[in-house]
Amino acid sequence: MKRVLIIAFHFPPAGTGGVGRALAWVRHLPNLGWLPTVLAARPHPNWPHDDSLVDQVGSGVRVERVRAWDPRPDVLRGIEHRELTFLWYPAAYRAGRRILRDT
Numbered sequence: 001m002k003r004v005l006i007i008a009f010h011f012p013p014a015g016t017g018g019v020g021r022a023l024a025w026v027r028h029l030p031n032l033g034w035l036p037t038v039l040a041a042r043p044h045p046n047w048p049h050d051d052s053l054v055d056q057v058g059s060g061v062r063v064e065r066v067r068a069w070d071p072r073p074d075v076l077r078g079i080e081h082r083e084l085t086f087l088w089y090p091a092a093y094r095a096g097r098r099i100l101r102d103t
Contacts, residue, residue, distance in 0.1 A: 001035045003103055005096065009068070009085050011040035012057055015050030023053060026061050036061055037103065039096050041068030041088050064099055066091040 008022035022038065029036050042065040043049065057063065068088040 001030075001033055004029060004034045004036050005039060005099060006036050007039045007092065007096065009041050009088065010047075011038055011063065012053035013049045013051050014041075014043050015048035015053065019050075019053060023056055026057055030058055030060065037099055038063045039092060039099060040065055041085075041092075042066060044068065064095055066095045 006022055006025055008018070010016045010018045011022055012019060022040075026036050026038060038061060040063060066088060068085075068091075
């Protein structure tokens with residue numbers, strides 16, 4: 001089976017709008033001969049959660065989480081969340097390199 005690394009800032013149990021696309025890929029790729037590994041941000045307590053989405057992730061899917069800074073403290077009020085997701089880049093980059101090296 002071929003392997004693929006999917007990088008998705010939000011992934012279940014996060015219940016945000018961007019979760020659906022990555023989750024659909026992860027659910028359907030094994031049927032096409034691909035074994036996905038997901039690199040995602042560690043959910044923050046302030047983010048919406050939907051634990052029912054976790055049940056849709058296949059049991060063979062490896063999910064690696066890296067720390068993500070919550071971009072909504074009072075000091076940054078008014079700045080859109082999506083504009084600050086780049087702040088997880090250094091940790092995600094290191095984790096992605098490690099995942100690719102170890103597989």
